[in-house]
Amino acid sequence: DAGVIQSPRHEVTEMGQEVTLRCKPISGHDYLFWYRQTMMRGLELLIYFNNNVPIDDSGMPEDRFSAKMPNASFSTLKIQPSEPRDSAVYFCASSSSRDTQYFGPGTRLTVL
């Protein structure tokens, strides 16, 4: 299995631009999670889906952040407009049970 796939791996953008991060979960997994990792706050859950339906988005920091999962094999996390404080590594993880979560390699976002 290819594991969780994220793209792009690195993104550099300017403040105010729209950023879209993409995730392909492991085939057959019905849970998908988006996390953000920063030095200050560590790893934080942003939102998660079960069977393509958003279940908990209480970790989404602001209305500038949105996430979608149009089908079982694809999810996006969008930031519009982006700000320098959004700079972080964004991880997608998937799970076929309510326990073990498999993480992707992450997208390193830098907002100038």
Added chain:
Amino acid sequence: QQQVKQSPQSLIVQKGGIPIINCAYENTAFDYFPWYQQFPGKGPALLIAIRPDVSEKKEGRFTISFNKSAKQFSLHIMDSQPGDSATYFCAAKGGGADGLTFGKGTHLIIQP
């Protein structure tokens, strides 16, 4: 509110020694406690996990000790090797929520 407190922040151990990383949690609804290992530039990878119905779980050189009454759990790495040098995160989830709450991480260095 930091629901999972991890210590120490960093740890240096000689090869063959037994590094011990500790975590404490506050939410008594937590019922799943995994440890993740992360190498630079990679996503976190599950090492070992425990549920509160057992006090210890061992997988290879990695052991989790769990103390439900104290709301604490720890990771022990036996016969540590330089290849174990990484950042280790404890996490927890439960109470109907599927997202993981992570500790802040421990940067472990195993010296040859």
